[in-house]
Amino acid sequence: MPNLRIDGISVSAPEGTTILDAAKSADIPIPTLCHHPKLTPYGGCRLCIVDVKGINRPVTSCTTPVTEGMEVSTTNPEIEKLRSTILELLLSDHPNDCMICEKAGDCTLQELAYFYGIRENRFEGERRQYTEKDDNPFIRRNMEKCILCSKCVRICDEIQGVGAIDLTYRGFNAKVSPPFGKDLNCEFCGQCVAVCPTGALTGKMWVTKGRQKDIREVDTVCPYCGCGCSLTLHIRRNRVIRVSSKENTINEGWLCSKGRFGFSFINSPERLKTPLIKEKGKFREASWDEAFDLIVSKLKKIRKKHGPDSIGGLASARCTNEENYLFQKFIRAAVGTNNVDHCARL
Amino acid sequence: MKHDLIIKICMGTGGIASGGLDVMHAFRNQLGKKSIKADIKKHCSMHKVGCRGLCAKDVLVDIILNNVKTTYQFIKPYMVERIIEEHFINGNPVLEWVVSEDYHQFHDNQIKVVLSDCGIIDPEEIEAYINAGGYDALRQVMLTMSPGETIETIKKSGLRGRGGAGFPTGLKWEFCSKETSAQKYIICNADEGDPGAFMDRSVIEGNPHAVIEGMIIGAYSIGADNGYVYIRAEYPLAVERLRKALQQARKHKFLGKKILGKEFNFDIKVKLGAGAFVCGEETALIASIEGYRGMPKAKPPFPVYKGLWSKPTVINNVETLANIPYILRNGAEWYASFGTEKSKGTKVFALTGKIRNSGLIEVPMGIPLREIIYDIGGGIENDMAFKAVQTGGPSGGCIPAKLLDIKVDYESLASVGSIVGSGGMVVLDENDCMVNITKFFLQFTQSESCGKCTPCRIGTKRLLEILERISSGNGRDGDIKLLEDLSHDIKATSLCGLGQTAPNPILSTIKYFRDEYEAHIKEKKCPAGVCKDLLSYIILDQFCKGCGACKRVCPAGAISGERKAVHKIDTQTCVKCGACIESCKFKAIRKG
Numbered sequence A: 001m002p003n004l005r006i007d008g009i010s011v012s013a014p015e016g017t018t019i020l021d022a023a024k025s026a027d028i029p030i031p032t033l034c035h036h037p038k039l040t041p042y043g044g045c046r047l048c049i050v051d052v053k054g055i056n057r058p059v060t061s062c063t064t065p066v067t068e069g070m071e072v073s074t075t076n077p078e079i080e081k082l083r084s085t086i087l088e089l090l091l092s093d094h095p096n097d098c099m100i101c102e103k104a105g106d107c108t109l110q111e112l113a114y115f116y117g118i119r120e121n122r123f124e125g126e127r128r129q130y131t132e133k134d135d136n137p138f139i140r141r142n143m144e145k146c147i148l149c150s151k152c153v154r155i156c157d158e159i160q161g162v163g164a165i166d167l168t169y170r171g172f173n174a175k176v177s178p179p180f181g182k183d184l185n186c187e188f189c190g191q192c193v194a195v196c197p198t199g200a201l202t203g204k205m206w207v208t209k210g211r212q213k214d215i216r217e218v219d220t221v222c223p224y225c226g227c228g229c230s231l232t233l234h235i236r237r238n239r240v241i242r243v244s245s246k247e248n249t250i251n252e253g254w255l256c257s258k259g260r261f262g263f264s265f266i267n268s269p270e271r272l273k274t275p276l277i278k279e280k281g282k283f284r285e286a287s288w289d290e291a292f293d294l295i296v297s298k299l300k301k302i303r304k305k306h307g308p309d310s311i312g313g314l315a316s317a318r319c320t321n322e323e324n325y326l327f328q329k330f331i332r333a334a335v336g337t338n339n340v341d342h343c344a345r346l
Numbered sequence B: 001m002k003h004d005l006i007i008k009i010c011m012g013t014g015g016i017a018s019g020g021l022d023v024m025h026a027f028r029n030q031l032g033k034k035s036i037k038a039d040i041k042k043h044c045s046m047h048k049v050g051c052r053g054l055c056a057k058d059v060l061v062d063i064i065l066n067n068v069k070t071t072y073q074f075i076k077p078y079m080v081e082r083i084i085e086e087h088f089i090n091g092n093p094v095l096e097w098v099v100s101e102d103y104h105q106f107h108d109n110q111i112k113v114v115l116s117d118c119g120i121i122d123p124e125e126i127e128a129y130i131n132a133g134g135y136d137a138l139r140q141v142m143l144t145m146s147p148g149e150t151i152e153t154i155k156k157s158g159l160r161g162r163g164g165a166g167f168p169t170g171l172k173w174e175f176c177s178k179e180t181s182a183q184k185y186i187i188c189n190a191d192e193g194d195p196g197a198f199m200d201r202s203v204i205e206g207n208p209h210a211v212i213e214g215m216i217i218g219a220y221s222i223g224a225d226n227g228y229v230y231i232r233a234e235y236p237l238a239v240e241r242l243r244k245a246l247q248q249a250r251k252h253k254f255l256g257k258k259i260l261g262k263e264f265n266f267d268i269k270v271k272l273g274a275g276a277f278v279c280g281e282e283t284a285l286i287a288s289i290e291g292y293r294g295m296p297k298a299k300p301p302f303p304v305y306k307g308l309w310s311k312p313t314v315i316n317n318v319e320t321l322a323n324i325p326y327i328l329r330n331g332a333e334w335y336a337s338f339g340t341e342k343s344k345g346t347k348v349f350a351l352t353g354k355i356r357n358s359g360l361i362e363v364p365m366g367i368p369l370r371e372i373i374y375d376i377g378g379g380i381e382n383d384m385a386f387k388a389v390q391t392g393g394p395s396g397g398c399i400p401a402k403l404l405d406i407k408v409d410y411e412s413l414a415s416v417g418s419i420v421g422s423g424g425m426v427v428l429d430e431n432d433c434m435v436n437i438t439k440f441f442l443q444f445t446q447s448e449s450c451g452k453c454t455p456c457r458i459g460t461k462r463l464l465e466i467l468e469r470i471s472s473g474n475g476r477d478g479d480i481k482l483l484e485d486l487s488h489d490i491k492a493t494s495l496c497g498l499g500q501t502a503p504n505p506i507l508s509t510i511k512y513f514r515d516e517y518e519a520h521i522k523e524k525k526c527p528a529g530v531c532k533d534l535l536s537y538i539i540l541d542q543f544c545k546g547c548g549a550c551k552r553v554c555p556a557g558a559i560s561g562e563r564k565a566v567h568k569i570d571t572q573t574c575v576k577c578g579a580c581i582e583s584c585k586f587k588a589i590r591k592g
């Protein structure tokens, strides 16, 4: 395990660890916009540059593995000046509209601009101008705010295995885009939205519903399937306005389109909130006790007349493991039949 | 069979563009006529040859009649009949079409290794290469030398990579040979994206087998069984000749299974690039072969350890590889006898710009720049004053007239802020504006940046914008400093060689031509008279005869004046095209 010194602090890290990760383990912060711990190191934004003794130019800490005896300096006037220039360049090609940006307060670029105190910009010049299009209900792409960190491209390729987007064009005009500049046409898992460090990718249903600072977080489990992904509901004024997932969960923070975008049913006027009993071809609302009594009496009647094997139980994939366990127990022990199944095998 | 009459027609891209094919057809037609004696027909053979360097005098035709060689220049189909009549039949060369002294001067001052067979052998015939000693080196290596001995020879020759960085080739091979892997690759980098460079293209068009032989020897040395030539699709002739050569080499069992009867299998695939400059960068090139967007990756890991499909891979430039057979045939000492202490051997340059003999040249490393410009290049076109030479393309810099005696090798050029690079050499004269030239290179690097890293993607754009405002008369105080500061930061932080070197043209022109920048910014003047926005055209009263010639050619209707009276240019309407100056017989119009 190589031993090295970062800003004078002794650190040892397993072979193959990057300087960035080694520094993180020692609680030494290094700014970055393009790094994501689960994605292939990229080295694109260049903010995580550090000085390594014996190497005559700064190296990106996200791509450089530690070596025995390495001496790293993560901050000094020259490095900070270079980082500041990089931020200035990024901001010179960024719409100055934090006031109305969904991401304000939760934006890594804004955060860095604040810490580096970048207000004047020596490099005022042309900005990329794009019209928003994308006729889908989920993902809003504002490519003028894109800093080309490529996290969205990598997550789509490496984690999701979809490859719906890639970099297109060259130079200043380089742009993340679906094939041939068409509208996004993918699974809409929204993983790209989750990793975007700026306001370039946001959820359409979040727009003006509330920024990050306005929300209360509630952790829960996704009700859609048996995977049981952990969700974090973002709640403002007692309404769910957004859903995310944390990295240290069973699903490592990844979600599918249902978990991430399928929350509008919560406040839907059509949502069933009480049991319904059908009488003379029409449903009427009932209490749980009344409904259970009805079920019990009917099941008993059927079992008496036709035997327990005349009854079968089919459980929903949206139930949790525990609920499904109880259900099969009920069918087997209480009803007395093995006719029990579950729809998630389909 | 011995031929008494050999016709060789220059059929590189330059030769073909000048009408080489038509000249060949003309020879074929004329010689096919009934009136030509069967005797001549029987003893005559005609060959295509690659570029011999002096493209400026195409179509060049060699006639070798009974072992006496005569070279003709600027040949057009209509001339063929007379050549056959007077030269072939009567034995008297048509002297007025024979090349002049400068043709010989151009060649006599060069030392040709890589280009030694270019322009002499038929690149589409493997026999021509074999008759000239081709594939002898491969035989010698495979039958008498171990991979280790081969690498040792290349190390001793001092050969350094000709793709730009100048990394010692033997060392690169050694690193890769020491890797244990069931699969290794050798890649020939024929991307050649620098504007104005045509060395690699000419080598492949003129002698593809030398590159192939070099690759096979490299593969044998490092233990690779697969190779790729990454070549841009914009080089159709080179691709065609390369593919033909590969087929011939397979037929002769230099490629394939059990090469020369040994337990050594190797074959080469051709991968066409779509013409992105950045795809010449080795990690981007690998990504491109793998089917990804051609974008560089951080090094380490270097390709010799983890290259194509994550396997140990040697990437070498075309010229580097084409040197290999000649080094092995003639010995490491022979090769190392050319050049300087640290830069051995010869280097091919593409000499272009305001030079009399523009073309492809090969010179020993360390040759004084002056010799290239004046002895080989024949001096500046139209006897203008030499101003600077730009070397190394968009990654390089400008060397001003006062440094004309500098030696051309890796170390010397680096010491004055330029580079040998891949070998582009653009000669500039007093009519070239350094701000404008620099702008050209920045336009190139900006549009060829892959966009991956911030400093290159946005930084070069900002550099270009500053240059644009300077050349349009909107330069501000402090712009030179801003250019220098941003250049420094881009060089320090860019991911790959493209961004790291993109500011070089700016820094070197500021270093040597700061006064020109200042004239643009402070006086709003372009001293060379190039930057249109800073020019105005005026008619000098004392010289104007009122002939009206300028008025007639002006496309904008900006000139007025009665006949025989002094004319005037309305500067508001003038589009600064310069047509009036050319039309004036009395030198009465001045721009400034």
Ligand SMILES: Cc1cc2nc3c(=O)[nH]c(=O)nc-3n(C[C@H](O)[C@H](O)[C@H](O)COP(=O)(O)O)c2cc1C
Pocket: B160, B161, B162, B163, B164, B165, B166, B167, B169, B189, B190, B191, B192, B193, B194, B277, B278, B279, B280, B281, B282, B283, B315, B316, B317, B318, B320, B321, B422, B496, B497, B498
């Ligand atoms: C932007 C960029 C473009 C390059 N283009 C080429 C090229 O067209 N041909 C080439 O041989 N090397 C090119 N190189 C250099 C290659 O990365 C690599 O160093 C070279 O192919 C190694 O071969 P050598 O050791 O024989 O020179 C380029 C490098 C950069 C940074």
